[in-house]
Amino acid sequence: MSQLEVDVAVVGAGPIGLEVAAILQSEGLQVVVVDAGPIGATIANCFPPDTRFFTSPERLQLFGQAIDPINQEKLTGEEYLSYLRSYVRTHKLQVRTFERVVAIEEIAGESDPKPRAAEYRLTTRTLSGRTCQLDAKYVVLATGGTDSPRRLGIPGEELPHVHSHLGDPHQYAGRRVLIVGGRNSAAESALRCYRVGAQVHMVHRQPQLYERIKFWIKPEVESLMREGQIIGHLPDEIVRITPETAELASGELLEVDDVILQIGFDQDKMVFDLAGITYGGPEGAPEFDQDTMRATRAGIFVAGTATAGTQGDFGVFVENSHDHGNLIAAAIAGRAAPPRTPARPLPEV
Numbered sequence: 001m002s003q004l005e006v007d008v009a010v011v012g013a014g015p016i017g018l019e020v021a022a023i024l025q026s027e028g029l030q031v032v033v034v035d036a037g038p039i040g041a042t043i044a045n046c047f048p049p050d051t052r053f054f055t056s057p058e059r060l061q062l063f064g065q066a067i068d069p070i071n072q073e074k075l076t077g078e079e080y081l082s083y084l085r086s087y088v089r090t091h092k093l094q095v096r097t098f099e100r101v102v103a104i105e106e107i108a109g110e111s112d113p114k115p116r117a118a119e120y121r122l123t124t125r126t127l128s129g130r131t132c133q134l135d136a137k138y139v140v141l142a143t144g145g146t147d148s149p150r151r152l153g154i155p156g157e158e159l160p161h162v163h164s165h166l167g168d169p170h171q172y173a174g175r176r177v178l179i180v181g182g183r184n185s186a187a188e189s190a191l192r193c194y195r196v197g198a199q200v201h202m203v204h205r206q207p208q209l210y211e212r213i214k215f216w217i218k219p220e221v222e223s224l225m226r227e228g229q230i231i232g233h234l235p236d237e238i239v240r241i242t243p244e245t246a247e248l249a250s251g252e253l254l255e256v257d258d259v260i261l262q263i264g265f266d267q268d269k270m271v272f273d274l275a276g277i278t279y280g281g282p283e284g285a286p287e288f289d290q291d292t293m294r295a296t297r298a299g300i301f302v303a304g305t306a307t308a309g310t311q312g313d314f315g316v317f318v319e320n321s322h323d324h325g326n327l328i329a330a331a332i333a334g335r336a337a338p339p340r341t342p343a344r345p346l347p348e349v
Contacts (some may be wrong), residue, residue, distance in 0.1 A: 001131050001132065001133055002130070002132045002133070003128075003132070003133045003134075003135070004032060004132070004133070004134050004135070005134075005135040005136075006030045006031060006032045006134070006135070006136050007024075007029040007030045007031065007136065007137050007138065008021075008024050008029050008030070008031045008032075008121055008136055008138045008139070008332070009031075009032055009033075009034065009120070009134055009136035009138070009140070010024075010031060010032070010033040010034070010139075010140045010142055010274055011033075011034055011035070011101055011122075011139065011140065011142065011143055012033070012035055012140075012141065012142035012143040012144060012272055013033050013034070013035035013037075013039045013040070013095050013097060013140050013142050013302070014035075014040055014041065014042060014142060014304065014305075014318075015040065015060070015062060015080075015084065015161050015304070015318045016142050016303050016304030016305070016318060016321045016322075016324060017033055017035070017140070017142030017143075017304065017321065018033065018039070018062065018084060018087055018091075018093060018095070018327050019062040019063050019324075020140055020142060020303050020304075020324060020325040020328060021033050021091075021093050021095075022062065022063050022064055022087070022091040022093060022324060023063050023325035023328075023329050024140075024325065024328065024329055024332070025091065025092075025093065026063075026064070027329050027333065029332070031093070031094065032094045032095075032096065032097045032136075032274050033093060033094065033095045033096065034095075034096045034122070034124055034134070034320060035095070035096070035097050035098070035099065036098065036099070036100035036101070037097065037098060038080070038097050038098065039085060039088060039095060039097060040080065040081050040084045041144075041301065042146050043077045043080060043081055044081060045076035045165070046146065046165060046205060046265075047171060048165075048166045048167065048168065048188075048189070048192060049077075049078070049168055049169075050077075050078070051076060051077050051079075052074045052075065052076050052077075053075050053076075053080065053230055054074070054214050055074070055317070055318075055319055056074060057069050057075050058269075059318070059319040060075065060080060060083075060318055061083075061192065061220060062087055062322070063286070063322070063325060064090075064091065064092055065083075065086070065087055065091070065343075067083055074094065080172055083182040089254065092155065092298070096132075098126060098127040098161070098295050099124045099125070099126050099127075099132065100124060100125050101122055101123070101124050101271055101274060102124065102125050102274075103121075103122070103123035103125075103274060104120055104121070104122050104139065104271075104274040104275045104276070105113060105120065105121050105123075105126075106119065106120055106121075106299075107119050107120065107121045107135070111201055114232050118134070119135065119137050119299070120135070120136050120137075120138075120299060120300075121125045121133060121134070121135050122134040122135075122139070122183035123138065126338075127253050127266060136219045137299065138299050138300075138301065138332060139275060139299060139300050139301070140279075140300075140301045140302070140328060141271055141272065141275060141286075141295070141300065141301070141302045141303070141306055142302070142303040142304045142306055143267075143271050143306045143307045143308060144267070144304065144305050144306055145265070145267040145306060145308055145310055145311055145316075146267070146305075147264035147265065147266065147267055148266045148267075148268055149164030149165070149261065149263075149264075149265055149266075150261070150263045150265060150266055151261075151265045152180070152238065152261065152263070154238065154239055154240055154241065155240045155241065156240055156241030156242055157241060157261075159241055159242075159243060159254075161243070161257060161259060162241060162256050162258075162259045162260075162261065162341050163258065163259070163260050164189075164260075164275075165260075166185075166189045166192065166193075166260060166262070168195045169189075169192040169195070169198075170196055171191055171194060172193045172198040172258060173196045173197045173198060174197055174198065175198050175199070175257040175258055176198070176199045176201075176254075176255060176256045176257045176258070177193045177198045177199065177200050177201070177256065177257065177258045177259075177260060178201045178202075178203065178246050178254055178256045178258070178259045178260070179193070179201065179203070179260050179262060180202075180203055180238055180259065180260065180261045180262060180263060181202075181204060181261070181262035181263045181264075182202070182204030182205070182206055182208075182209045182210050182234070183209075183210040183212055183213065183262070183264070184210070184213050184217070185262040185264075186202065186204070186207060186209075186262035186263075187210075187213045187214075187217050187218060187221045188214070189260055189262050190202050190221055191217055191220060191221050191224070191230075193260075194224060194229065194230055196304070198231045198313060199231075200213075200229075200231065201230075201231045201232075201233060201254055201256070202221075202225070202230060202231070202232050202233065202234070203233040203234070203236050203237065203238050203246075203248060204232075204233070204234045204235065204236070205236070205237055206234065206235055207234055208220065208234065209222065209234075211253070217257050220245035228280075228303070232250060233250070233252070233254075236248045236249055236250050236252070237249040238259075241259055243263070244256075245255050246259055254269050262269055265310070266310045267284060267309050267310040269284060272286055274308065275297060276297050276300075277296050277299050277302075278295075278296040279309065281309065283308060283309035283310050283311060284309040284310055285307060285308050285309030286302050286306070286307060286309070288301070288302050288307060291327065291337040292327055292328070292330070292337060293307075293324055293327045293328050293331065294331060300326070301328045301331070303321065303324040303325065303328065304318070304321045304332070305317065305318075305321065305342075306323060307321075307324075323338075326338050
């Protein structure tokens with residue numbers, strides 16, 4: 001079993017987890033970042049090829065490193081992942097990917113003559129099954145909120161032609177595809193499948209698509225639906241999937257080759273449970289102090305979109321989480337909390 005002792009363990013190698021690590025490291029703290037997946041896992045796993053962010057590059061840039069896009073456009077997922085990789089190298093962050101936290105326990109700091117507020121031992125397991133031990137004075141949970149694709153709970157949902165991610169649209173060329181959902185991901189998936197030559201159906205519970213879809217996508221999808229190029233079933237619901245068909249609540253049977261569920265994600269609370277912190281409310285958000293980002297257990301902090309639980313109407317993004325690292329750094333150093341940066345209006349997503 002490998003062992004490592006650091007000042008701070010950051011769980012989550014997304015943008016805010018990396019930014020928190022860089023800020024704390026700039027304060028002279030020894031920091032390690034661990035993640036069950038790759039750097040920027042949500043972007044790497046959930047963004048179809050060439051998907052562009054809604055928000056501007058300057059709102060996505062992290063502490064100590066600007067983004068200067070070559071074409072002055074909004075970034076694609078691939079461009080932002082490249083930025084994150086460069087960020088790790090430039091700031092010399094110690095990042096351990098595909099290493100899942102399986103236990104967090106509080107331990108005494110016998111070797112430290114100065115009393116500590118808390119000290120934690122994290123047990124992790126690598127992709128190959130190797131067990132590692134990580135001792136840290138403080139733990140930052142920056143695990144995001146889009147861990148598990150939501151399920152409909154209907155018969156046939158487990159069939160192999162039912163997908164929770166779009167993937168490369170090329171695979172749907174010439175196929176009959178049903179997109180389930182009415183928000184950004186569903187609209188963009190419908191448009192991209194249409195453009196590769198798929199016959200596209202959309203089913204959504206509401207009579208209209210979500211109002212705050214990306215402004216360059218919503219009008220085109222609605223226009224294609226009016227023209228019958230994308231076949232809309234609004235309002236309606238899917239109630240059963242078979243190898244050949246998708247049955248709607250209205251009784252309509254659609255012959256489909258693929259069903260793509262674009263109905264959102266739920267936050268995985270496992271790491272919260274391992275850390276023994278309190279969470280609750282309708283979205284299962286962790287309880288924490290707004291001025292320090294401290295959770296309900298000494299020495300444990302939360303950061304980024306992990307602070308919001310499972311979001312319905314998204315209110316916490318990378319863009320308005322950049323203060324979190326400075327607040328955690330001040331709390332660890334015993335300084336007064338720095339002034340919060342006034343929040344600029346967020347994009348409608």
